[in-house]
Amino acid sequence: MTMEATAVTRELIWRRVMDELGFEHARVRRGQEGTELSGVILVAEQGAPLRAEYSVGCDGAWRTRRVSVTQSWRGEHRTLTLEHDGEGHWQKDGRGSEELEGCTDVDLGLSPSTNALPINRLRLGEGASAEIRAAWVRFPALEVVPARQGYTRTGPARYRYESLESGFNAMLDVDTDGLPIEYAGIWRRLAEGPAAPVSSTQAFVEALVSPGPSSELGDAAATFGWLVGGWAGTIQDHDPDGSVRQSQGEWWFHWVLEGRALQDIFIVPSRRAPAQSGPGANRRYGTTVRTFDRAGGRWQITWISPTGGAINRLAGGRDGDRLVLLGEHHGKPIRWSFSDIGADRFTWRGEEQDSAGQWKLQARFDMRRIT
Known part of the structure; x- marks a missing residue:
């Protein structure tokens, strides 16, 4: 309150x-x-x-x-x-x-x-x-x-x-x-x-951050709620020529807006990673907001990347033992998924569908829990 x-x-x-x-x-x-x-x-x-x-x-x-x-x-x-x-x-x-x-x-x-x-x-x-x-x-x-x-x-x-x-x-x-x-x-x-x-910074944080999910979400909160906390790991970008660029990154999740949404902050390279020589993974410093569409029974997400200029919108939810989200980027279908989910780890994959209908891996994040 x-x-x-x-x-x-x-x-x-x-x-x-x-x-x-x-x-x-x-x-x-x-x-x-x-x-x-x-x-x-x-x-x-x-x-x-x-x-x-x-x-x-x-x-x-x-x-x-x-x-x-x-x-x-x-x-x-x-x-x-x-x-x-x-x-x-x-x-x-x-x-x-x-x-x-x-x-x-x-x-x-x-x-x-x-x-x-x-x-x-x-x-x-x-x-x-x-x-x-x-x-x-x-x-x-x-x-x-x-x-x-x-x-x-x-x-x-x-x-x-x-x-x-x-x-x-x-x-x-x-x-x-x-x-x-x-x-x-x-x-x-x-x-x-x-x-x-109260400082303006503290007041803003108190207005945004919530200790847990809203009761409005019901059982749907569990779909992404397990992500709350901090994660660190290896970030790979897979280029069309088959080369792979790699860096360390960090990912933070928390409930916001009185628990009605789950927001994250994604940072590559990690703020604590030592400087690396050679081409690393794409620089990322952005945020995703996840909200649940009760009428459609699916989660909708919006990713905003000030460093890359991208704004992506996807929707989906649980698919077996994975979480799968589908959307479009520059007119091409994209698929983002969480797999290999454990208590302290998960793998995220970003894929794009080519003209032949094949999914091509663009990015892979192997994360481990740190908080």
Whole structure:
């Protein structure tokens, strides 16, 4: 959820005083459209560094609407996306989640900040209590389970939190925004103040990049979703005379436009490759945007190459164990395909059909996953 430029912003830091093994740096942005909590959590988990970046978007009534989490732990990056319609129906990573039906708020297990969500949404009077059903995110598994919780307002700025299933309870002292100051010897606020304005670069990235696919894509997201991340490998251009020119390249994929599209950046030669002598593969620095045509049941892509001046449009999808896309370039049929797909590798081929109907290889990319 994007906050307008006039939103009030704050930054806060908490320390996990329970075991002195963690910190959280959070940002709160409040505007007419609602509130966004975002932050970075750094903790020692089972002896290994764990970093979690999160964003929780709420509407004007403090109802949780969208959640994204990216976790790095023990050499692995994992992501989680939750979408909530405000009426108790949830999508998890783009798919309906029946087990979360009826949940009203998200509770990030490593964060004190998300206690502010039910506190602000419920707006209890002093002495009043309420029971809620929360979507509880457990770290480092990134599991989401429903959790019965209770909140009681025991004073002007004090609440008692209860896990109604485990029996755990704790007192929360909060500020005027419902954000914890002291969380019963578990978390303690160290600092808070106004946040610096978001840079135009950061604002652009936040508007473009999405943590995961939109629920609108359904099962179609899996067709190309496995590509998200970074790849590096050998790029070959095959010339009509049979010669082959070769360089190293890199390829980056991510969901964009609220997860409705998958975009990539393709770079040859790789930015980190040493300079090479002799003719290498064609220089490429371009981008492809992939969108799904639900009516036609196929993916459509547009490749834009500022370095080569090409704009190619193709369409297609899964064909057996390959992904095949068809289009035209200068009036000739072209075929782009992904094959030999593994967990950490794939081969991409670019082909053109000649007048005899034969497919001629023009380019081949052998890629391996790097992130």
